[in-house]
Structure formats: C-alpha cells, structure tokens
Amino acid sequence: MTKRIVLLVAIFIVKLVVYQTVPFAKQGDNQLKRIRVNSKRIEQRILRLAEFGKNPQGGVDRVAFSESDIQGRKYIMSLMKEAGLKVRIDEAGNIIGQLAGSDPKLPPILFGSHIDSVPNGGNYDGALGVIGAIECTQVLRENGIMTRHPLEVVVFSDEEGGTVGSLVMTGELTAKALEIVSHSGKTIREGIRALGGNPDKLSNVVRVQGDIKAFIEIHIEQGNILDSKNIDIGVVEGIVGINWWDVTIEGFSNHAGTTPMNMRHDALLAAAHLIIAINRVVTGIPGRQVGTVGRIRAEPGAPNVISGEVVMSLELRDLSVEKINSLYERIQQEAKAIAEKTDTKISFTPIDVTSAPAPTDPRMRNIIAESSQELSLTSLFMPSGAGHDAQHMARISPTGMIFVPSVGGISHSPKEYTWPEDMANGANVLLHTILKIDRGALD
Ligand SMILES: [Zn+2]
Numbered sequence: 001m002t003k004r005i006v007l008l009v010a011i012f013i014v015k016l017v018v019y020q021t022v023p024f025a026k027q028g029d030n031q032l033k034r035i036r037v038n039s040k041r042i043e044q045r046i047l048r049l050a051e052f053g054k055n056p057q058g059g060v061d062r063v064a065f066s067e068s069d070i071q072g073r074k075y076i077m078s079l080m081k082e083a084g085l086k087v088r089i090d091e092a093g094n095i096i097g098q099l100a101g102s103d104p105k106l107p108p109i110l111f112g113s114h115i116d117s118v119p120n121g122g123n124y125d126g127a128l129g130v131i132g133a134i135e136c137t138q139v140l141r142e143n144g145i146m147t148r149h150p151l152e153v154v155v156f157s158d159e160e161g162g163t164v165g166s167l168v169m170t171g172e173l174t175a176k177a178l179e180i181v182s183h184s185g186k187t188i189r190e191g192i193r194a195l196g197g198n199p200d201k202l203s204n205v206v207r208v209q210g211d212i213k214a215f216i217e218i219h220i221e222q223g224n225i226l227d228s229k230n231i232d233i234g235v236v237e238g239i240v241g242i243n244w245w246d247v248t249i250e251g252f253s254n255h256a257g258t259t260p261m262n263m264r265h266d267a268l269l270a271a272a273h274l275i276i277a278i279n280r281v282v283t284g285i286p287g288r289q290v291g292t293v294g295r296i297r298a299e300p301g302a303p304n305v306i307s308g309e310v311v312m313s314l315e316l317r318d319l320s321v322e323k324i325n326s327l328y329e330r331i332q333q334e335a336k337a338i339a340e341k342t343d344t345k346i347s348f349t350p351i352d353v354t355s356a357p358a359p360t361d362p363r364m365r366n367i368i369a370e371s372s373q374e375l376s377l378t379s380l381f382m383p384s385g386a387g388h389d390a391q392h393m394a395r396i397s398p399t400g401m402i403f404v405p406s407v408g409g410i411s412h413s414p415k416e417y418t419w420p421e422d423m424a425n426g427a428n429v430l431l432h433t434i435l436k437i438d439r440g441a442l443d
Helices: 002-021 024-034 039-049 067-082 127-142 164-169 188-194 199-205 225-229 267-283 321-342 362-374 420-438
Strands: 086-089 095-099 109-113 151-155 214-220 233-239 241-250 290-292 296-299 309-318 345-355 379-384 399-404
Touching: 039 067, 039 127, 039 420, 067 086, 067 095, 067 127, 067 151, 095 127, 109 127, 109 420, 127 151, 127 214, 127 420, 164 199, 188 199, 214 362, 214 420, 225 233, 225 379, 233 362, 233 420, 241 267, 241 321, 267 290, 267 296, 267 309, 267 321, 309 321, 321 345, 362 379, 362 399, 362 420, 379 399, 399 420
Parallel strands: 109 151, 109 214, 214 399, 233 379
Antiparallel strands: 086 095, 095 151, 233 399, 241 309, 241 345, 290 309, 296 309
C-alpha cells in the first residue's frame, strides 16, 4: 500500500516536472494545431444569410445597395458583434470587424469577401468567405487565443457590380465609376451612401503596401475542377488577366443566288474559319488558358445575301500576360492566312475592359497548401478564371485565396451548392493560414 502511494507521488512529481519543462510555446502550438471551426454554425449562418433576398428559385436577389443587401449586412454585423469584433463601416461602405492583437504595433491580417449577389444569384458566392472569416475569429476567441497581429474581417461593398469596395481600398476607383447606375437602380455614389459610407471621403479608406500584413479570401471555386477531381482545396495561383477585342471581317455583300462560290468574299465564312482557328491556337499548347468567341453579328443578316461584314468578339484569359500576347499573335497570323484564302479583310480592335493578371503571393500559396496538408486535405494549385476582390488586394498586400468545390461547377445561379464539410474545410484552412502568418510564416 505504502509502496503504491510512493509510486503515485513519484509519478505526480515526474509529471509536474515534465509539464513545467515543456516550453510554453510548444503547448500553445499543440493547442493551436488542434483548433477547428464549427461546421454546423457555418452551415446555419449560410442558410440564414440566404433568407435575405431569397427568391422563388431558391437563390438570392441581393444585389449591392438593395434593401436585402442592407438587411443582410445588418445580420452580418450582428454576427461580428457576437464573435466579439469591433464593427465599423468605412467610407466605401465596407464592413470592417476588428479583433485586437497582443501587439498593436503590428499591421492587421485581413480576410473576408462579399455578401452582395448577382441578380438571381446563389447562396454561397461571397457568403462563405464572410461567414467563414467570422467563424475563424469566433473560434479563436472561444479558445482563448489572442493573435499577435490585429485581425480584421472585411465585407467588401458591391463586389458583383465592379469590386467597388476593394478598388476604393487600393485607391483605384475612378470618379467616373461613382456615377455608374448599379442593378439596385442607385448610382454607386448613392449606393455607398445607402450603406453608411461617404463617397466624398473615399481617400480615407485607401491602404498602401505595408499597411496590411496579408489578405486572404475563401471562395467557392465557381468552376468544376475541384468537384470533378474530388479535391478538397484549391490553392489559387492568381486571378487571370482578361483581354477583349472586337474582330471585324470585311467581305462583300452580294446575291446569294447569282454569285458563284469561287467569286465570293464571304465574311461569315471567314469568321467560321477564324473561330475554329482560335480554338485550335488556344488548345494547341499546354496550360489552363481559355479563349472564347461569345458574340457574332453578320451584316446584312439575310438568308439570301452573302455576308459583307461580320463583327465578333474575342476574349483571352490567362495568368500570364506573355501567354495572352503570344496567343493573340498566333491568332492574328491565322487571321491573315484566312483573310487571304477567303478574299476578306480581318482587323482586331482592343476593347477597354482589359484587366491584368493578379498573381497571388507564392509564399501565401505554400502556407495554404501546408495548412491543407496538416489538416489531411488534398489540394491543387489552380488559377481563378473569375474576378475577385483579392485581385486588387494583391497589389497592396501579400494575398492568398482558398477555393472549395462548387457542386457541378455551377455558380451565379440558384443551383449553386457547396457541401457543409467543404465549407468547414475551407474555413479550417483559412484559420490555420491566419495562425501561421501570425506566427511569422511570412517574415
Ligand atoms: Zn464572389
């Protein structure tokens, strides 16, 4: 009996000594590694947010600046407060929820997305990035963890109408853009005011290099790569650049009955050759580049008249400007040969909607991939073919993006869906990416 007591006391003393000699940081690390988001809470909040602007199709009409956008934002602000964040609306109408860090001198880590939708949009685009971001801060507080860096959850205003909130933050929104009439019927200037911002003081919102430690956005993929390959996490390499051209093909309109086949200058026939050539050029080299002819107009447009003029669109997207340029050069060469063969003239006019590729920070990609691996999730490096607020933030801050699967690759549609487990996976990767950055992964 006595022996046993002695043994127990000895074990107790050994445990005490071991416990005290384990460095504090190490215990912290283990606690941090085990921390997970609350999947059920994310799902419930996504469904609750979907009530704002809910339409009979099962999706949402929550266009920026509309009453449902404003009510949805109120709901989001209530969640931020519940999570213990200090909430404010900046001059651009962005919602910012702050959680203090232990070192107020450090720049904040920003993460978030948007809650406005396209007309007849889905329940996950943007929403996941916001609900997931709030969840990360809430779970940190619930576990009594204070980061060194301040944390800021951001809900950007009017993403779908031209990434307004993030453009203001990077100082790039033009005065002209303020007068554009949005889907809500309000101009962007009026809309910003309706959200509680001040369009006359937008410069207050501008942040520059060094102001932000990092920006991270989780988003549904909106494509079918992750879902079809059964991969948990997309590590976004960047948001592709987009170039548009109008392609004009001049032929000669003539009688479709009396003009022999070998005497025609058929603009529509040349266009048909060119569309096929564009597809051949774009698919002829390895990579994820895409090229599209999405619009075509033939003049005069009658069954019994050979087409004298065709105007069609050309769009090229890729992560590399050089690749877009070289594809365009090859398409022009093909066009020259087609013009000769069909006795037509083909010219290209650039359209002013071009956006440059926005690569994410390679260090951020690695941190996201590493976090995924530590959570036993599969991941894939991939470009984003759609635009996001992150593409602007990448110009002023190390930026990373985390994709989760969209079922069937459907988005901007009421049929948009992402499994609760995938939402939680994305939020867990976000959480651990934030923690790694906070502990110096970028330093
Ligand atoms: Zn979005």
